[in-house]
Amino acid sequence: MKSLTGQADTVAAHTPRASIASIAYNTLPVPALDACDQEPIRVPGAIQPHGYLVALDADLRVVQTSANVGELTGEAAEALLGRHVETLIGAAGARVVAEVLETVAVEDKPLYIGRVAWTRGNGTRLAADADGDMTFGEGAQAAQRPRGERMLDMLLHSHAGVLLLEIEPTAHVGNVFSPIYALVRTFVQRLEDADTLQQLLDLAAREVRRITGYGRVLVYRFDEDGHGQVLAEDRDPEYASYLDHFFPAADIPKQARELYLLNHIRLIADAAYVPAPLIPAHHPETGAPTDLSYAALRSVSPVHLEYMRNMGTASSMSISIVVRGKLWGLISCHHASARQVGFEARAACEHLCEVLSLQVAAKEESAEAGYRLGLRKMLVELISAMSDRDDFTTSIVSSPVALLRFMSAHGAAVVYAGRIVTVGVTPDTAVIQRIVDYIATSSSRDVFHTDTMSELLSWEEGDDVPDWAASASGVLAVQISKIHRHFVLWFRPEVVRTIAWAGDPRKVVVAADTDAAADTAANACTPASAGNLRVSPRESFETWRQTVRHRSRRWHDSEINIALDFRTSILGIVLRRAEEMAQLAAELGRVNKELEAFSYSVSHDLRAPLRHIVGYGDLLREQEIDRLSERGARFLQNIVDSAKLAGTLVDDLLSFSQMGRAALRPAPVSVRAMVDAVIRELEAENPGRAITWQIGPLPTVTGDAAFLILAVRNLLSNAVKYSKTRAQATIAIEARETAREHIVSIRDNGVGFNMRYVGKLFGVFQRLHRADEFEGTGIGLANVRRIIERHDGRTWAEGEPDKGATFFFSMPKVPAVSAPSARPLA
Incomplete structure (x- = not known):
């Protein structure tokens, strides 16, 4: 970036299959991308030179040190190896380290153990013995301090079996913890006034900038694809605004995100720093590079430093926003010149961010609970309407408005027993059948959901995206049966969005400077496996706009969970009806058996009397025909014919009843x-x-x-x-x-x-x-x-x-x- 204020729009060329999830990676060869993800940022072999680091053994002797420690001792770093730590921080400082190790469980997270006043040649004394009040901010003055005396903050932590002591020079005196509450008091007092998440984030941006004095403070959260969207900002007028801009997920590799979860605050005081390597390179006791995951002074990736310089940022600080154990977002601070932020300010910002994380979790959980309650009410109404109808398909679509409102969808379809019934705006039945076939063959989940259905279904190479994508980019499908293809589907339309990126997010790959890579142990984004290539961060952060199509609004977690409850309710209704049908079938079977038995009995019993009527009628006609009138003979014939017909009917009934029994x-x-x-x-x-x-x-x-x-x-x-x-x-x-x-x-x-x-x-x-x-x-x-x-x-x-x-x-x-x-x- 040439200046801090220059900003111009560049419109992204759009391709049908492009998506916001893939845009940051679509120009990267896989070896180069893998190299970045595998860069040994936990074991860079060096620290930032605004402080000093030593590794101690059980006897508090120095076994490894940063090369710049000679600034304190006036000797070569190698001369400190094997000597007691008091050589570096004096007897007073050594006593503090020993007492902490005896009384406190020193773990991964760095523990602030105190401040010593240091004068070359005269040793150290505890800073609490120094006169004068502690002040804060640039140009802070320490009263009544001996000439040449420096204040040193000490942090101690143990990780992977290695005890590490970090020392940072500071201009402050007095109790380091006394100002922390004063620094965050304004933030805490104003929390009650923040009714919304946006107000909360705006407040956090203002307070962090006030505490640290950085020129620009951004608060952004990560979306489902890992991209960071700037939601709040506080800045000096000469700094460019990134409000509502996106930073691509590729800006923060996977392992860097993991470190943000382990160590919640990271300071880079000067992007132009020259790393201070560790001596020796490998820890003598472990025989491996020392893991600096939790070290405040850990040196960072050269690629990231290049990224900062391209952005016009000479100093930065990042604070993790961790919600429910996941990296929700970051507070990112930028400054145009080098800036050292003392431990007090960093501790205050970390405390502020912890409070912020709790507030974000509370507000999100409150909003989530309200949304879930609304969905639950709609589910009850929907199931109640369905329970009153016998036909499964008709029952689901009996309340089309409620069905669509339930999932905030524009269309829905029920696929059952070979029928497809639709409501609202949906693709045609052939497309719906194709979607069902895809889901049935590619997913075993009870609830399937996507916001890019058209990208999941293949089409002929070279063809445009199908027309139906506009009405069904998003699909949520509930599979009713594991055997048959019975589904309830909801459709969401395409939502065309214009994404404002903070610069063209597509990383480029350039030839690696192998000589430079060999000179810097930290520059590990250029391994031979990457084909002698390295990832180069973008050089411009001017607004780069991308039009994203063929994606719907994402399905909310609560909607997916309530869809499972909907499926359970449907199965309950189907099971209840099946039980009712089984009971009815059993009752009908019993009645049918009784009717068959009755018809058999009646048919069998009627056959003899009817035969007698026919037999006696025939005898009467043969023996008494001469005595009967013509009318009487006709009557007699009618009697015989009717009896024969009745006999035939009885035989047919008997045969009909036998068919169900035999x-x-x-x-x-x-x-x-x-x-x-x-x-x-x-x-x-x-x-x-x-x-x-x-x-x-x-x-x-x-x-x-x-x-x-x-x-x-x-x-x-x-x-x-x-x-x-x-x-x-x-x-x-x-x-x-x-x-x-x-x-x-x-x-x-x-x-x-x-x-x-x-x-x-x-x-x-x-x-x-x-x-x-x-x-x-x-x-x-x-x-x-x-x-x-x-x-x-x-x-x-x-x-x-x-x-x-x-x-x-x-x-x-x-x-x-x-x-x-x-x-x-x-």
């Missing part, structure tokens, strides 16, 4: 053989009738021969009966097959029927013609349906008045009960 004996059965046998019977029963039989190829099916031949006889006899008004009757028997079944049709040219009444054809005692025109009991077709359904087949009919009728029945190719190997039965 066990099937499946075997291969030739349909042609059955047809031929029935035709011979019908021709014998109807002598003189002119009937043309047209018989096509017929299959062999698996079933109970006795039942199936009864069904064929009923259908063929019906064709003969209802075509008797034709001078020349034509009856055609044909068959066709599908992947799953054989379908047999019997067509006649008889009187036909009106399709309006087709639903009555296969009912018991249902007749579409007058009894005096065509004899029969009205139970034959009911027998046909019952026989075929017991074989897992189907029956249906088509007809037209005076033009004939066609009756169909199907038989499955793979029966529910397998048949034994046998020759086809004729």
Whole structure:
């Protein structure tokens, strides 16, 4: 950046598959990117030179030191190795270190152990013995201090078995902790006035800048893709504004984010510093480079220092905002010139950020709880409306407005039992089926969600993004069944956004300066595995705008969780209805058995009296016919005919009841053989009738021969009966097959029927013609349906008045009960 105020807009060229998640990486070769992620920033082998670091053994002897420690001792750093720490910080300082180790558990996080007043050649004394009040800020004056005396702050921590003492010169005197509350008091007092998260972040930016004196302070949070969006800012007028700008996720490699969770504050006092290497390079006791993850003085990546210089920032400080154990965001401080921030100010800022983190968590949890409660209320209303309806699909879409409002969606679809029912703005059914197929084959989750559905579904190379992406960029799908493809889907439309980046986020790769890399132990973003390449940070931070398309608003975690509850509720309704249906089926089964038993009993008991009536009627007609008048003889004939019809009806009822009770004996059965046998019977029963039989190829099916031949006889006899008004009757028997079944049709040219009444054809005692025109009991077709359904087949009919009728029945190719190997039965 040439200046701190120059800013210009650069518009990003848009490609259909580009996304905000990938933009920061799309020009990076994988080896170079991996090299950056693997850079040994925890063991840089050097520190920043505004302080000093020594590693101590159990006897408090120096085993490793930073090369710049000679500034304090006036000797070469190597001369300090093996000597007691009091050589460096004097007897008073050494006593403090020893007492802390005896009384406190020294752990990873650096512990402030005190301040010593140091004078070269005269040793040290505790700073608490110094006169004068502690002051804060640039140009702070220390009263009544001996000439040449310097104040040294000491921090102690132990990590990976190594005890590390950090020493930072400071211009302050007195108690280091006394000003911390005074520094953050304003922030704490104003917390109650911050009703919103935005007000809270604005307050934090102002207070951190007031405490540290930095020229610009940014507060930004990380989104789901790891990009940082600046939400609050406080700055001097000469500094460029980055408010509402995005910083790409690639600016902070994964391992750097991990360090932000371990060590919540990081200071770079001067971006132009020359690192002070550790001597020796490897710790003598561990034989490995010393891990400086928790060290305040840890040297940082040369790439990051280059990044700072390109930004026009000579000094920076970052403070982690950690919410619920995750890195929520950062407070980032920038200054145009080198700036040393003392421990007091850093401790105050760290404390402020801890309070801020708690407040952010509280506000987010409050907002989340309110949103969840609203979703829960809508779920209860939706389930209540669904519970009142029997049909599953209809019940879900019965309240379309509530269904869409429930997921803040513009469209929804229910895919169930081969049907697709939609409400609102959705893609067409072919696209919905494609989306369902993708989800069913690629995800095992009960709830699937994405805000980039069009990018997940492939399209022909070179084609534009499909039109449906505008209405269904976002999809949330609830899978109702693990076996069948039953889904409830919600759709969100595309939201076109213009992202303002703080500079072109696309990193570039340049040839590595191998000589420079060899000179600097910290410059590890250029390993040989990266093909002698290194990542170069962007040189300009002028606003770079990117248009992001084909992405919807993201699905909220609460929406995903409530979708799981919705699925559970749906399954509860389905289970309850299944239990009700099972109970009803059991009750119907019991009633059917009672009815079958009753009909069997009645039919059996009525057969004898009816036969007696017919028998005595025939005897009376033979023996007493001469004594009867013509009228009496006609009455007698009517009695005999009615009794015979009643007997036939009783036999049919008995046969109908037996069909539900008798066990099937499946075997291969030739349909042609059955047809031929029935035709011979019908021709014998109807002598003189002119009937043309047209018989096509017929299959062999698996079933109970006795039942199936009864069904064929009923259908063929019906064709003969209802075509008797034709001078020349034509009856055609044909068959066709599908992947799953054989379908047999019997067509006649008889009187036909009106399709309006087709639903009555296969009912018991249902007749579409007058009894005096065509004899029969009205139970034959009911027998046909019952026989075929017991074989897992189907029956249906088509007809037209005076033009004939066609009756169909199907038989499955793979029966529910397998048949034994046998020759086809004729």
